[in-house]
Amino acid sequence: MIRQISDRAGPDCISLGLGEPDLPTPEVIRQAAIRVINEERNGYTLQAGLPALRELVAADYPHMSLSPDQILITAGSQEGLYLALMTLVGPGDEVLMPNPGFVAYPTIVSMAGGSSAFYNLQARDDFSFDLADFKRRITPQTKVVICTSPSNPTGRAFNTEDLRGMAQAVADSGSNACIISDEIYRELYYTDERPASISEFYPRSIVISGLSKSMSMTGWRLGWICGDTEIIDSALVLHGYVTTAASTISQKAALAAWTPDAETARQHHRSIFHKRRDHLLAALRDEAGLRAVTPDGAFYTMVDVSSFGSSMEVAEGMLAAGVVTVPGGAFGSESEGFLRVSFCAAEARLSEGVARMKQALRACEKTK
């Protein structure tokens, strides 16, 4: 459904559809890669990944007291998600996931032979977590719960109260479910503090993350999963058959992501996206008169276009007007009537994108 729109985008289109930072990979990472390409042999690493990299990742989750053996370096967080779900979910198992949520979750669950159930992030409440709804959805049969914070597609983050509530509800459910915490957007936040992780409140958590979004490293394919030893050990066996190991050059370059220079770059990228977010929200409101969700993190907002037609119809109209967005219906029933609009573009492009959106909506109104 996402591709139905973006694959037909012409060269003059403004793409507000992508989930990929447009900023360059920080210099410190690139220079590290160049150095190892020049100076080192770059054969296979251990299948689990470079020990030095696993130690750096482990230190990012002090509350989990991870040994390096509890970290598995993957070819991007996508592989981490695939391994985690294939390891945890078997035929007939139920996975409880957010609606709206990342499109890959239910597909991989279905590949594993499991079934998907959904808890609502309420559209009427700007896609906030609804604990009462979550409690109704979790059952003793739930095998895995997926928690994505900040969220793709909404950009909303769970606050500490949400996370405590979710953790307690899972603990009370009698399910002994494992929580997969998809934290790929966690370093891109616009709140005062970095959003908390469910792993701080629920011990049976498997964290999925990587450097794609926060270090502009999508093409480098570098992610990780961490958590319970037994689960990571099983995922490691599958990983060996799926990809053997992540790229050695990407792994060695990733070591530089924990340096002060990388931290400066991370903060710089965050501030750029923060400004773009505010610019886009203001343009949507003031120029196009549209209601949009204020994201806590990631680089997406959800724009309410329910009065103009289905999200697919409106996204088609936007495409005709030269701007790519993603129909909210792709992410679940709760986000039908919305468009996911990303701010991975400079402010002038965002302004032009909103102008085209406005034009498209006028055309939608005429057709009605």
Add this chain to the structure above:
Amino acid sequence: MIRQISDRAGPDCISLGLGEPDLPTPEVIRQAAIRVINEERNGYTLQAGLPALRELVAADYPHMSLSPDQILITAGSQEGLYLALMTLVGPGDEVLMPNPGFVAYPTIVSMAGGSSAFYNLQARDDFSFDLADFKRRITPQTKVVICTSPSNPTGRAFNTEDLRGMAQAVADSGSNACIISDEIYRELYYTDERPASISEFYPRSIVISGLSKSMSMTGWRLGWICGDTEIIDSALVLHGYVTTAASTISQKAALAAWTPDAETARQHHRSIFHKRRDHLLAALRDEAGLRAVTPDGAFYTMVDVSSFGSSMEVAEGMLAAGVVTVPGGAFGSESEGFLRVSFCAAEARLSEGVARMKQALRACEKTK
């Protein structure tokens, strides 16, 4: 079983166990990678891979008349193998594969819910293909046949007569089976001409290959699968959920693997391995009095140690003497009594390795 030995190897061990070239990645590839890291944005490529790279790969198989859409770039040939088997094999399906053969084949088939059957590469005939045996093993129920040439673990290649015979036998079987041709070692050959591919003789072939072995790029994770449009389309969908895409930097660097400089490097690597092969075979025969298979390609030979004990016992003895080999039993019943010995080491190291092997065999004899 491979790891039972190699994971216990001390720092002073000579490793003749690895399946990884020790030669550096050619300069032309490394400089291409450095250039794109310096000069270009390296976000996601299309999930199928860079169009320019797929065009280069397609041209390598002129007899298959491939369009770029029939090529899928993967995170190493391991991912290609995983995608091909998961796409082609369903619950209850039978896959016919070589004995001895690469250890990952039966495991992935089992993950896909299929069952493994085996055709023999006869140990008594230096692991040559035995068409009569193959004809007995293929049935109308065979869904997939795996053909590995040159072979891991034996280094033997199928000759043209073998390939014609296999193709005809599959066509005659009434199975309509697909043949997966694992050609990851095809550019490393010591015969006058490059070994032929089963895809030249059987249209329903899926070719798996990559640059890991011929370009010393194991750590770059760059491979491909190609063949029938419908199968590649299905594999592409799975690929999107498994890894999204291969490393962009590895893909862009791979474009240089079709330049004249890369061809020079490929020939140079091949001639180094050819000399090492001859050196190792002579040392095994003249110094240790051992019978070893003369490989047509790859960088392995199979050494007959059946008079000294089980392959596991002998490999344990070798490890105690400071040399890592792989027990043949790991690859199937037909190679029990053999060790796989690789020549990914300089000639002096190979000589020292053989000296230690000789010492270990003396100890084995004493124990008996």
